[in-house]
Amino acid sequence: MTPLVKGSARMPRSVDVARLAGVSQKTVSRVLNNEPYVSADVRQRVLDAADQLGYRLNNAARTLASGRTRSIGVVSLGTALFGPASLLIGVERAVRDAGYALRIVNTLEGDAPDIAGAVESLLEQGVDGIVISEPIDEQTEPVRVDVPVLSLGAPSAFAAPRVLTTGVSTELLARVATEHLLDLGHASVHHLAGPQRWYAARDRLEGWRAALQARDRHEPAVLHGDWSAASGYAAGRELAGDREVTAVFAANDDMAIGVIRALLEAGRRVPEDVSVVGFDDIPVAAYVTPPLTTVRQPFDAVATEGIKLLVRAIEQPQADLPPAAGQPVELVVRSSTAPPPRTTRGRRRATSD
Amino acid sequence: MTPLVKGSARMPRSVDVARLAGVSQKTVSRVLNNEPYVSADVRQRVLDAADQLGYRLNNAARTLASGRTRSIGVVSLGTALFGPASLLIGVERAVRDAGYALRIVNTLEGDAPDIAGAVESLLEQGVDGIVISEPIDEQTEPVRVDVPVLSLGAPSAFAAPRVLTTGVSTELLARVATEHLLDLGHASVHHLAGPQRWYAARDRLEGWRAALQARDRHEPAVLHGDWSAASGYAAGRELAGDREVTAVFAANDDMAIGVIRALLEAGRRVPEDVSVVGFDDIPVAAYVTPPLTTVRQPFDAVATEGIKLLVRAIEQPQADLPPAAGQPVELVVRSSTAPPPRTTRGRRRATSD
DNA sequence: CTGAAAGCGCTAACAC
């Protein structure tokens, strides 16, 4: 009468392995944890015995006895948006490479209570560290957490032993995108921002603004979308009516594609009449009409870097945390951007002909 | 000297709660597990005490004592492709709704050894059930698993107590897409298939073939892509050279967008000269030029249905498994499809004028 | 280098 039977036979335990290998249970534990001070001979005997029995370490027992779960929890957004999804993939790989298991909780809205609840549920499941993938709202009141927290992107209000932050400065990327347009000769650049509750959206807005201010350009009213192509389309219709508009920087590619669609439908050519830059370099960006100029985020590098920091905070609680390394920035110029039309009021001078 | 301290203070245990509430430790356990036979008064006292202490159940101890992990593992593909990502989100939600935690392992290639390894690692972490999200290769030799396995899409070779399968018949969706083109009057339909290692790709290919055969149409040579817009573009260039081509069904939207791009560059209009249908209805599908006709998969319904089955298999090992319910099929007609040009050799007759 | 004893914090079975 063994209630823990999963399959037909009882699961072998480490004592069974020990018995078969003719050693103590503790020695089995040593071998399986790659601890030193085990003779090669004994090690091999144990390994063989384990293999023969189809033995598998019981994770719950390990965790209970050691107090370490060897797993990392991530709070993610329940969205198939390219950015968050790509980041999550990078995080999974990095976590696995570091020898940890991954536990995921998605939040629907990503607002403060949602995130707090998700963190709570991860803590209950047992995790050694937590990653907040796309932080949205600032936490109003700090959540108390007893493991290190990595916030990918935004600083967040967690009262944890260690709070870490990495991420590219997407602000820098936004600046680069805007400058590209300015360099082409546009007098100014309109911005279609993402939902301002997202840190990523605010960050890009700031980058755009900084680029404009650095060159002392007029700052047009900001339009707001929700990351969707549909919202980009709606904004594009507004933009199409305004003849002043010669350049648009959208906070992601989906919205940029929506903007272009609206512009084309209104009879404004892209890039001849209006240039459009996106953000993310989604896989289809090179194949829409016209191929989209955009900037690319190094999701994988960000994830790798972030998890490295988190794991260090978990395993060496005392050590100093090195500052996050800067990530490369990549502008991908395609055909949706060009110099402004001649009749523009821009301070550009006709270049030839 | 308590090694399990995570924060500054020792984590409270259920005995601490019991002491504070003036009951036995077992009663605390009862309350926290929502077991019956606890008076409302005692229940409230326990809850208050737990709250006051900031008590949190220790999952490892629960698991060890009960033999149930209350978590489900998913083997997923490390890709940000819209389909797999959307499915994963649905799975996460369904798993959470069922009161289980989620453990994820991505595979890079999704081939047999990869999947076997991923399953092994989930088993070691401890899971009550396993979901194989986008099955690729058939397993050559069955993997022995002692928990129920849900294969989302394809039947797979797991020697598990129960192996379940759900998923829309994407074969049916492919047939609907092909029939749409045929109904418009096209003599036949070319197919740009996905990588044939993917079950999803083989399934769609079959649906396309079935539609053609049902109407006794000529079956053109199949083109192959890798799901990417780039591969669609390459295939599109081939297609553009062949004047016989008036209709193309691509196995996903990204490839369809690549095909359209190549067609347009070659001077073939879409849909006037060639109609193109995609698959998935990715968010930008409605905003590319021309807006893409496509079919939509009910990811959420598939996930919900599948997890429901899996949870039943976990919690009621003896019960019969109801067959998976059929899912609705949705064809989204936009502007990338139209009747074939007049000069076509198709058996269609001019309709008017 | 190896082993024996003592829990980790909870649930399960059974008593009261």
Next chain:
DNA sequence: GTGTTAGCGCTTTCAG
């Protein structure tokens, strides 16, 4: 309705 008694299968001391 509630409490008591045993473990769950490991890791952690601490001896040899």
